[in-house]
Amino acid sequence: MKPRVLIIIGLLAAVGGVLHLSRAGKPENLESGETGRLAPAPVPVQERTEISFLYSTEKKAWVEEAAAAFQKTHPAIRLYLVERGSLDAAQAILDGRERPTVWSPADTAVLRMLESDWATAPERGPLFARQGEDAPQSLVITPLVFVVWEDRANVLLASSGGKQISWRTIQKAVSSDQGWPSIGGKEEWGFVKLGQTDPTRSNSGLQAMLLATFEYHHKRMGLTVGDVLDAKYQEWIKQMERGVARFETSTRLVMTDMVRFGPSRYDIAVVYENLAIWQISNATERWGKLKVYYPPLTLWSDHPAVVLQAEWVTPRQKEAAREWLAYLRSHPVQRRALAFGFRPADPEVPIQTAEASNPFSRFADHGIQAEVPPAAEVPEGPVVRNLLTMWTRVVGPR
Known part of the structure; x- marks a missing residue:
């Protein structure tokens, strides 16, 4: 054999040896682009436990x-x-259109209402546990806030004596047939436009309806069905809701559209604090400064989560949930939630930190604050159900 051919064969053998060693030194399940960490071994499909998590839209990200x-x-x-x-999800569970393993609405009031509605058919048994490890526990919390364009906010504050923006302040502005000029605003602003989701x-x-109701009746707790049936109160609510052109089903969409348009x-x-924080910077870059105001009373969206006890949830799914x-x-x-x-x-995760990105420091000049007004007491399910019935009769979706 010619020396030149032998040299070529030798080179090919050497390259082949290097390739063999490099493959032998890298396990097949090593994650692409990473070194030193093995990917989890694939789990056979038949051994996987499938669970579904039905959750409120504002915590999507x-x-x-x-x-x-x-x-x-x-x-x-x-x-x-x-x-x-949240309310759409509650009705879907009640109707059997949704059969989740875990449910997390935005608020305990919705949880109580569904529990009350579910109990009307006792043969189904409790929907979720009241005690033990499967009892409702909060995931994150956020209060309801008013988000207002700064120039409009200044007018609203002046109309209320410079104190604070309340439900009464908003109701007075929205219900006027003369629009913004009736409280000192500019004629070109037109009517006062309120963004709010459909409470049903x-x-x-x-929550907006509950807090407005508490304020109208000068209460912080003990809201009753009688309060909801009061005719003068119903007319007051009806006039306030005139300012809502369309009742959206998603709070996230209301906040997005406020910044988009x-x-x-x-x-x-009227949105959650976390959604206001999410869009504050975007608003400034497009239309100007947004200001955040906390209603005189707070209702916490405590985002409870429960593993359902319904017949469609297996013991294995409960463990996975x-x-x-x-x-x-x-x-x-929990820290990432900030x-x-x-x-x-x-409670062991601090709200205020030294980090520059902390929203409670970063957006303080927009009105974001760590301390909020006192909280109202969440009423029981029958009161909430009658409030929604009243709203449907007096206002109705549009």
């Missing part, structure tokens, strides 16, 4: 980030996310 990380470390659990307005389908709309869509919006909820309540995930404008439900 936080939930999706947490779910992506959870799936990487829990390959034996297949998590399905379903976002839906979205929790923030329900500016004052031509909404002068004032507990793992998912434990992950959401873990310290790292980045999305939420207040962590874990």
